[in-house]
Amino acid sequence: xxxxxxxxxxxxxxxxxxxxxxxxxxxxxxxxxxxxxxxxxxxxxxxxxxxxxxxxxxxxxxxxxxxxxxxxxxxxxxxxxxxxxxxxxxxxxxxxxxxxxxxxxxxxxxxxxxxxxxxxxxxxxxxxxxxxxxxxxxxxxxxxxxxxxxxxxxxxxxxxxxxxxxxxxxxxxxxxxxxxxxxxxxxxxxxxxxxxxxxxxxxxxxxxxxxxxxxxxxxxxxxxxxxxxxxxxxxxxxxxxxxxxxxxxxxxxxxxxxxxxx
Amino acid sequence: xxxxxxxxxxxxxxxxxxxxxxxxxxxxxxxxxxxxxxxxxxxxxxxxxxxxxxxxxxxxxxxxxxxxxxxxxxxxxxxxxxxxxxxxxxxxxxxxxxxxxxxxxxxxxxxxxxxxxxxxxxxxxxxxxxxxxxxxxxxxxxxxxxxxxxxxxxxxxxxxxxxxxxxxxxxxxxxxxxxxxxxxxxxxxxxxxxxxxxxxxxxxxxxxxxxxxxxxxxxxxxxxxxxxxxxxxxxxxxxxxxxxxxxxxxxxxxxxxxxxxxxxxxxx
Numbered sequence: 001x002x003x004x005x006x007x008x009x010x011x012x013x014x015x016x017x018x019x020x021x022x023x024x025x026x027x028x029x030x031x032x033x034x035x036x037x038x039x040x041x042x043x044x045x046x047x048x049x050x051x052x053x054x055x056x057x058x059x060x061x062x063x064x065x066x067x068x069x070x071x072x073x074x075x076x077x078x079x080x081x082x083x084x085x086x087x088x089x090x091x092x093x094x095x096x097x098x099x100x101x102x103x104x105x106x107x108x109x110x111x112x113x114x115x116x117x118x119x120x121x122x123x124x125x126x127x128x129x130x131x132x133x134x135x136x137x138x139x140x141x142x143x144x145x146x147x148x149x150x151x152x153x154x155x156x157x158x159x160x161x162x163x164x165x166x167x168x169x170x171x172x173x174x175x176x177x178x179x180x181x182x183x184x185x186x187x188x189x190x191x192x193x194x195x196x197x198x199x200x201x202x203x204x205x206x207x208x209x210x211x212x213x214x215x216x217x218x219x220x221x222x223x224x225x226x227x228x229x230x231x232x233x234x235x236x237x238x239x240x241x242x243x244x245x246x247x248x249x250x251x252x253x254x255x256x257x258x259x260x261x262x
Numbered sequence: 263x264x265x266x267x268x269x270x271x272x273x274x275x276x277x278x279x280x281x282x283x284x285x286x287x288x289x290x291x292x293x294x295x296x297x298x299x300x301x302x303x304x305x306x307x308x309x310x311x312x313x314x315x316x317x318x319x320x321x322x323x324x325x326x327x328x329x330x331x332x333x334x335x336x337x338x339x340x341x342x343x344x345x346x347x348x349x350x351x352x353x354x355x356x357x358x359x360x361x362x363x364x365x366x367x368x369x370x371x372x373x374x375x376x377x378x379x380x381x382x383x384x385x386x387x388x389x390x391x392x393x394x395x396x397x398x399x400x401x402x403x404x405x406x407x408x409x410x411x412x413x414x415x416x417x418x419x420x421x422x423x424x425x426x427x428x429x430x431x432x433x434x435x436x437x438x439x440x441x442x443x444x445x446x447x448x449x450x451x452x453x454x455x456x457x458x459x460x461x462x463x464x465x466x467x468x469x470x471x472x473x474x475x476x477x478x479x480x481x482x483x484x485x486x487x488x489x490x491x492x493x494x495x496x497x498x499x500x501x502x503x504x505x506x507x508x509x510x511x512x513x514x515x516x517x518x519x520x521x522x523x524x525x526x527x528x529x530x
Contacts (some may be wrong), residue, residue, distance in 0.1 A: 018313060076498065077498070078497070078498040079497070082497065082501060143275055146398075148480070151481060151495050153495045153496070153498040153499045154495075154498050173482070174397075174398040174480060174482065175398050175479075175480025175481055175482050175486070176480070176481045176482055176483075176487075177476075177480065177481060178476055178481065178491075178495065178498075182476070182477070184460070185372075186480070189372075189375050189376070189379055189381065190377060190379070190380060190381035191381070191397050191398075204436050223273070
């Protein structure tokens with residue numbers, strides 16, 4: 001038993017040591033290092049709605065650059081912005097809203113101007129099979145229809161508010177959820193009859209929910225900006241990763257997930 | 263009568279205990295100091311009078327208090343059962359009581375939805391029979407808070423019961439008192455300080471509840487938006503707003519806890 005623990009510890013330490021070597025990127029050339037010279041760990045802070053597509057892009061990027069490793073911190077954009085502005089060691093920030101990105105660039109933490117890499121818009125998520133027969137925004141105000149929206153403090157809630165006021169639809173939701181995934185899970189669990197979520201989130205949950213497009217959503221298209229951070233520990237690799245996201249390969253993964261090219 | 267450590271405090275506490283104790287206190291108080299340092303004091307009073315803040319604060323105090331009453335009514339008998347009745351599987355039951363302590367509160371909220379939700383095990387029956395649906399209601403907030411806070415009460419009261427002298431109960435029994443009478447007239451007064459301490463702990467935990475509440479009861483101002491939920495959403499927009507809201511919650515709860523503690527529990 002004890003020897004096994006010791007072995008495991010030694011192996012763990014070895015891994016830490018290797019990772020540390022990889023980080024400075026200036027050590028002896030590693031086996032299989034790519035010709036691009038992109039090495040080391042890239043820490044990407046990305047909006048929760050990018051979880052599926054960025055995980056895929058990270059894998060593709062690592063395959064194209066064997067010396068590089070991409071690690072992600074997925075969370076609500078605002079929480080990520082707060083972490084970055086409080087000094088979290090990140091290389092790249094991908095936000096679900098320009099307003100949240102602005103809090104980071106205004107604090108002087110961005111390296112250059114952010115680039116918009118995709119757009120997203122709202123759909124009405126309903127339980128699979130659409131039991132309440134919802135076809136548009138107006139159906140959400142019907143009596144007996146329980147609706148979840150995001151709180152207006154988070155991007156999906158701000159977008160929902162814009163769409164609803166532009167369409168002059170006044171509805172009282174049963175809850176204002178803290179993020180889009182929470183709103184979606186209320187639909188999945190059947191606790192609400194509908195929720196306004198991003199098209200990508202509805203698509204990712206397509207085994208449990210249907211996404212219903214509605215024309216008014218064009219009034220609140222959400223741009224996703226990405227930027228390399230000023231205090232990035234691995235700036236060269238960070239730039240390469242952002243370049244990859246903006247390339248046709250990156251955009252293909254994103255549009256496949258339901259995003260629209262900018 | 264001389265008791266150790268009470269002679270004018272001349273016996274100094276040993277350094278091996280004092281050093282970690284001071285370290286522990288610093289560790290617990292430092293984050294609070296961080297909040298105080300960063301607080302925008304000028305806008306504090308203006309914030310306090312905002313109707314939305316008062317609504318959330320009132321809802322928090324109400325739901326935490328009702329949840330505590332529920333916990334006392336159900337939890338004290340459970341603690342008694344665990345401490346005084348020898349039944350098969352008691353150790354398993356005791357371990358089960360602590361489940362809400364170990365469970366991440368958000369998971370607890372999902373679990374509550376799976377049971378009490380509109381499509382849940384019990385909830386679907388409630389909904390179809392009585393048209394009652396707990397999620398997104400103030401009752402739902404109380405349910406979530408009671409679920410998370412009850413173990414604190416049960417563990418505290420069970421500890422008090424185990425520490426209490428059972429000879430008083432035995433004496434009551436020999437004098438002809440039934441188990442219920444003995445519980446009511448002897449056991450309950452004996453462990454009252456323990457129940458009070460457990461209830462305060464339970465109330466404090468219910469007041470700070472976030473994860474299970476937002477998951478099970480959702481977030482709607484005036485109905486299910488308690489102070490911790492308001493703090494979380496304020497954090498999405500403005501750190502300073504969130505700090506102010508946290509301080510209001512902290513001030514109110516510490517004031518209440520301190521005053522009740524002195525009244526209920528005789529601390530020397």
